[in-house]
Amino acid sequence: MITVPEALAASQSRYNGESGRRWVAGLPDLAVLFLDRWRLRPDGRPAHGVAALVLPVLRADGTPAALKLQPADDESRGEPVALRAWAGNGAVNLLDHDPGTGTMLLERLEAARPLSSLPDDTVALRILAGLLARLVALPAPDGMRTLAEIAAAMVEELPKALPSLRDPSDRRLLQTCAASVREVLGEPGDRLLHWDLHYDNVLAAHPSTGREPWLAIDPKPLAGDPGFDLLPALDNRWDDIVATGDVPRAVRRRFDLMTEILGLDRRRATAWTLGRVLQNGLWDVKDGETALRPVQTAIAEALLRGRG
Numbered sequence: 001m002i003t004v005p006e007a008l009a010a011s012q013s014r015y016n017g018e019s020g021r022r023w024v025a026g027l028p029d030l031a032v033l034f035l036d037r038w039r040l041r042p043d044g045r046p047a048h049g050v051a052a053l054v055l056p057v058l059r060a061d062g063t064p065a066a067l068k069l070q071p072a073d074d075e076s077r078g079e080p081v082a083l084r085a086w087a088g089n090g091a092v093n094l095l096d097h098d099p100g101t102g103t104m105l106l107e108r109l110e111a112a113r114p115l116s117s118l119p120d121d122t123v124a125l126r127i128l129a130g131l132l133a134r135l136v137a138l139p140a141p142d143g144m145r146t147l148a149e150i151a152a153a154m155v156e157e158l159p160k161a162l163p164s165l166r167d168p169s170d171r172r173l174l175q176t177c178a179a180s181v182r183e184v185l186g187e188p189g190d191r192l193l194h195w196d197l198h199y200d201n202v203l204a205a206h207p208s209t210g211r212e213p214w215l216a217i218d219p220k221p222l223a224g225d226p227g228f229d230l231l232p233a234l235d236n237r238w239d240d241i242v243a244t245g246d247v248p249r250a251v252r253r254r255f256d257l258m259t260e261i262l263g264l265d266r267r268r269a270t271a272w273t274l275g276r277v278l279q280n281g282l283w284d285v286k287d288g289e290t291a292l293r294p295v296q297t298a299i300a301e302a303l304l305r306g307r308g
Helices: 005-037 078-086 119-136 149-163 168-184 238-243 247-262 266-286 295-305
Strands: 051-058 065-069 096-099 103-107 109-114 189-195 202-205 213-214 222-223
Touching: 005 051, 005 065, 078 096, 078 103, 078 189, 096 119, 096 295, 103 247, 109 213, 119 202, 119 213, 119 247, 149 168, 149 266, 168 247, 168 266, 168 295, 247 266
Parallel strands: none
Antiparallel strands: 051 065, 065 103, 096 103, 109 202, 189 222, 202 213
């Protein structure tokens, strides 16, 4: 019998309401169904994020794998498509998939060894940027959600969200971010984006596989410009940024390193990164927040200052 972690049940209830609670209620039976269907044996303690439960398992031939159970929704439907497109090149391998439920069987990685466990931030950032450069080298498959649609919706939504922000400086900052997005809206790009590549979404390969040392997991794929994929790595290990004593300089150093490794135009990447700040701000307003998060504000101000 699979026990659903309380934190996963709470996040499903918070973000998905009654449908999330129904999915959680059926999760133990869903796990048993796929353990039987794919002839899997549990092999360790489950892990979970905000939306998914991951069970370490062994296949019938003894190969380690991971059973990922998550709701089939707009956010998760593109994940198996992206993983098939990448075919293990910088990302976890997809071994099997059930479209009806969103359930996936993945190669086993070392969940206890995320990229954030590396002590040297520069080394970690170079690894992440190198993986990202390979992931976004592919054109997005047909049918993927597009940055063009998402960015246009953000710009349209902003006027309704602004009154919820108490501080006029927060309102001005989001307006500036939206203006930057408008400048690049006509060229949204067509690359296969990960959309959530931060240090904890890069795991060490399992020692039994002989794979490359680090692999990306948990994409929320999107067709668009690679500059829209930079922000999740900019606010990783924020304490390291603060410890430098010069937050704007440290932010721009990370940004410049990533744009150099990916070969991106700096001004264009700045505009799309400000688009991510806009997106996060709009999401926070939807969640009832009345102020922008200080880290997001610091990143936006650092890039705006660096843009000249």
